[in-house]
Amino acid sequence: MTTRIAGIETVQVSLPTRREHKWTGLTEPIGGYILVRMEGENGLVGWGEAPALKDWGGDHGRYFGESPATARLVIETYLAPAVIGRDPAQPALLHGAMDAAIKGYPYAKGAVEMAAYDLAGRTYGVPVHRLLGGKVRDAVPITHSIGLLPIDEAVEECRIVVAEGIKTIKIKVGVDPERDVEIVHRIREAVGPATRLCVDANCGYRTPYEAVRIIRRMEPADLIYAEQPVEGIDGLAEVKRAIGVPLMADESAWNARDVLEIAERRAADIVSIYTTKPGGLYRAMQVAAVARAAGLISNVNGSVETGVGNLANLQLAAAAEPVVLSCVVPVSMPAEHHAGRIGGVYYVDDLIAEPLAHVDGAVPVPTGPGMGVDIDEAKIERYRVETADA
Numbered sequence: 001m002t003t004r005i006a007g008i009e010t011v012q013v014s015l016p017t018r019r020e021h022k023w024t025g026l027t028e029p030i031g032g033y034i035l036v037r038m039e040g041e042n043g044l045v046g047w048g049e050a051p052a053l054k055d056w057g058g059d060h061g062r063y064f065g066e067s068p069a070t071a072r073l074v075i076e077t078y079l080a081p082a083v084i085g086r087d088p089a090q091p092a093l094l095h096g097a098m099d100a101a102i103k104g105y106p107y108a109k110g111a112v113e114m115a116a117y118d119l120a121g122r123t124y125g126v127p128v129h130r131l132l133g134g135k136v137r138d139a140v141p142i143t144h145s146i147g148l149l150p151i152d153e154a155v156e157e158c159r160i161v162v163a164e165g166i167k168t169i170k171i172k173v174g175v176d177p178e179r180d181v182e183i184v185h186r187i188r189e190a191v192g193p194a195t196r197l198c199v200d201a202n203c204g205y206r207t208p209y210e211a212v213r214i215i216r217r218m219e220p221a222d223l224i225y226a227e228q229p230v231e232g233i234d235g236l237a238e239v240k241r242a243i244g245v246p247l248m249a250d251e252s253a254w255n256a257r258d259v260l261e262i263a264e265r266r267a268a269d270i271v272s273i274y275t276t277k278p279g280g281l282y283r284a285m286q287v288a289a290v291a292r293a294a295g296l297i298s299n300v301n302g303s304v305e306t307g308v309g310n311l312a313n314l315q316l317a318a319a320a321e322p323v324v325l326s327c328v329v330p331v332s333m334p335a336e337h338h339a340g341r342i343g344g345v346y347y348v349d350d351l352i353a354e355p356l357a358h359v360d361g362a363v364p365v366p367t368g369p370g371m372g373v374d375i376d377e378a379k380i381e382r383y384r385v386e387t388a389d390a
């Protein structure tokens with residue numbers, strides 16, 4: 001029944017986007033990511049993804065950006081030799097071997113570990129959420145993310161996605177205080193009182209004082225939370241004490257140790273958990289455990305993964321207890337199934353063989369073996385690109 005990891009290949013893909021999706025600090029198009037194809041000695045295949053972005057990192061250089069080129073180099077040179085021959089169903093040992101081979105690089109490690117979970121689930125014929133302790137929810141409510149768009153365009157997109165059933169909208173801010181305050185109120189006016197709204201500044205405000213002033217002006221629009229207005233745990237703590245909406249830590253909350261620090265310093269009400277920031281699902285569940293112990297609630301957030309990484313996000317959201325908020329995960333959909341909907345849809349095509357369902361603002365958790373949906377290898381070939389040099 002058990003298997004061993006027989007081989008690992010990496011592929012860079014570039015998925016075409018529905019519209020430009022930007023946030024504060026992002027300098028590259030999304031969707032140019034590294035995939036890991038892991039083959040078991042039993043002939044089964046698992047897939048993982050490193051949605052590596054060179055300008056995405058932790059507070060004050062605490063975690064570095066990874067690019068597709070660095071992720072590929074680290075996986076091929078250090079991580080593949082460390083895990084080949086090992087049991088994919090032993091994530092703690094896989095992490096030990098990867099950490100001994102090279103420090104850091106959680107996105108590269110996360111891609112390998114995700115592929116191992118997929119392979120293990122397919123080997124045992126169970127969905128990955130069973131390997132994470134079992135699912136505590138059957139569907140994951142989706143937050144639609146409004147990137148840094150012109151206000152009129154953003155308002156129009158919000159109207160459409162609400163009509164499609166989206167119940168929570170995240171508005172990217174952090175650029176210009178006047179514009180940020182205006183867009184929040186304009187969107188509230190357009191969608192009415194029932195839709196939940198939140199803002200994410202991606203550390204874009206220069207000081208806690210500036211962040212507090214801006215968020216207070218947004219408060220009449222009834223936000224469910226304000227996400228990472230400034231860089232750093234100290235700054236977050238200062239903002240949290242002065243605003244009337246819950247505060248979410250994202251860039252400040254990469255791993256379990258960070259969440260412990262946030263809890264000790266009462267720096268946030270909510271932490272955003274990713275599959276990738278802590279280096280994979282096993283460690284993301286540890287982040288969730290610390291959040292739960294500290295009385296923090298969470299969502300699952302990501303970097304607009306392709307369907308490959310997004311399936312892992314859904315398995316995590318299904319199994320992690322503190323994830324009671326709606327999640328910024330895409331509704332991954334191959335082109336053949338698009339039917340004109342845009343709620344939760346960021347790419348015009350995807351790499352999974354079947355579309356995710358979108359029912360009443362939520363995605364039902366895939367329950368097939370491994371990550372739950374098969375990968376379309378012909379699509380991967382179609383979107384394969386050469387990796388630029390590091």
Ligand SMILES: [Mg+2]
Binds near residue numbers: 200227
């Ligand atoms: Mg964020």
